[in-house]
Amino acid sequence: MTPTRLTAAPRPITSVGHRTIDPSILYLGTPVVLISTRNAGGTTNLAPISSAWWMGKTGVIGMGTRSHTVENLRRERECVLSVPSVDLVTEVNRLALTTGSDPMPGYKDVMGFEHVRDKFARAGLTEIASEVVSPPRVMECPIQLEGTVSSIMEVGDPKDHTAAIEVRIVRTHVHESILAPGHRHHIDPNKWRPLIMNFLEFYGLGSQVHPSRLAEVF
Template sequence: MHVRSYPAILYFGTPVVIVSTKNPNGTDNLAPISSIFWLGWRCIIGIGASSQTAKNLLREKEAVLNLPSASEVKAVNFLAKTTGTNPVPQSKVLKGYRFEEDKFEIAGLTRLPSETVKALRVKECPVHMEVVVKAVHNLAGDDRVQQGKIKTFELKINRVFLDKSILMDHDPNRIDPDKWKPLIMSFQEFYTVGKKIHQSTLAEISESLYHSNDRKPDQEEYQ
């Protein structure tokens, strides 16, 4: 039987992403988020407008999306209640956040240079996506209390780096879902995926049919 319910959050299960951006003073900011989805080589993220990540995205128009696997959960936890904004916004003070300038250091993560953006990649994450901002929208513009507090960013993916451990054998352009164990956030708790439970009819469709014009046509491996 279903009952009427009013959950405070609706995080039914989405991947965790560590967003890397550049601060105004040139230091590096890392922020774990889980409000994200992809279509082709574009994605949408949602983030609080007062966050340092949002400010950096608005200013620099670029970032790196680093996807941790289940193995990086401790590092994500170290970052979870930190902010690059100083002083800490009151809304985050109430939730126990603290200011940290060097988030790579506190999380024990390693910097890697990017190829198309200034923001750095996180070596330990199996997936890196260099992105640029293509559009910004305010969420809940119809609500005077909420308007301006959350922004959604449309990001175009410029470059993808994948750890060989999660690739299909002999195919550098396909991820093996049996090898990839993403870190999942569900109602503020961490999970990952298990064994495949059933054959999917969508898997009968060749991945090549989902080709997007945003993929790099100038590089032979993306043809």
């Protein structure tokens, strides 16, 4: 009779270097986007965000619900998402700690935010007319996405006052300087240099690290 062999269950591998932490934010490194919306009186608001991701012709942005932008989006249901390249970092940084809200929410007052009526002027950026929606585009941004709001969903802990906003992109404008040669509808990833917010600090992209199998298929 063959003796039964008792095998020990495989031991889970434990990591040597990882620590369990409780970070205040998870800004893992995402492109900055400038969102323009119409104010109630017809003027324009502009705000920098970096919580944004894309799927097909939909953009989903994450924003604090006490921002002037979300107030405008709830009422107007339209926006433009203008995407700055890395060389617009100075202009973007001028918009930090500003809000279109007047009066501003108490927590922003405490943090030293400033109410700014004309954020295009503050940043040194230029408004240009959109083609489908009412809010203007940012001329200096190489990528400008006109969008309509499909849904605004409160997310996370209620005390965080955050929402995921689904934006349907209805018109895409791309500066010819970042298009792939000979391809009218393709952005050349070697030419497009997004401005990245990485744990609250600004970065750019490095050069390509490896050819992509997915890119071969598409």
